[in-house]
Amino acid sequence: MLSEHELRERLAGAAANIGDDDQRAPRAIRNAQRRRKQQRHRAGTGLAVAVSAVAIAGAVVITREGDHGVTPASAAVISCDPGRTVAHTPVVASSPYGTVVTITNTTGLSVRVLLGREFAVVPPGLSEGQYLLGSGEQAVQCVSDAGATPAVAMSVVPAT
Numbered sequence: 123m124l125s126e127h128e129l130r131e132r133l134a135g136a137a138a139n140i141g142d143d144d145q146r147a148p149r150a151i152r153n154a155q156r157r158r159k160q161q162r163h164r165a166g167t168g169l170a171v172a173v174s175a176v177a178i179a180g181a182v183v184i185t186r187e188g189d190h191g192v193t194p195a196s197a198a199v200i201s202c203d204p205g206r207t208v209a210h211t212p213v214v215a216s217s218p219y220g221t222v223v224t225i226t227n228t229t230g231l232s233v234r235v236l237l238g239r240e241f242a243v244v245p246p247g248l249s250e251g252q253y254l255l256g257s258g259e260q261a262v263q264c265v266s267d268a269g270a271t272p273a274v275a276m277s278v279v280p281a282t
Contacts, residue, residue, distance in 0.1 A: 194277075194279050194281075195214050197221075198276060200235065200276075201227075202226070204230075209274045213278075217281050222250070223242070224250045225242065227246050229264070231246065231267060232244065236264075238253075240253040260276050262274050262275070
């Protein structure tokens with residue numbers, strides 16, 4: 123049986139033989155964080171594409187309900203095109219957690235999208251977020267270094 127002193131000596135000797143450096147643990151942590159970030163990004167991109175497809179499909183299926191107006195979409199779909207802002211969903215439902223908004227930026231520049239009193243900075247491509255928009259008509263406008271586009275209106279109604 124080994125004494126405590128002998129055990130410590132053997133463990134210290136084994137650790138010295140491994141040749142470990144002081145930066146191994148921090149390096150492993152950074153690599154794990156980088157991998158987790160990449161996985162979240164990949165999962166988020168897939169989710170954004172899926173939600174966008176559902177939102178666009180929902181926008182296409184909007185139908186009239188007699189004299190009561192348009193059925194609200196579950197997510198707002200907005201496009202920032204060169205020289206114009208397009209609200210593909212004129213009426214959108216808002217939950218207590220906010221309104222889901224999918225924005226397609228085709229300008230080739232980052233744009234600031236004004237959504238009522240909220241805003242989003244959107245790079246070229248597809249972005250999605252959830253914003254606390256008040257009920258009623260909200261102005262939507264894309265603004266870039268090239269200038270501001272004319273604002274368009276989008277109605278936000280509480281979800282039923």
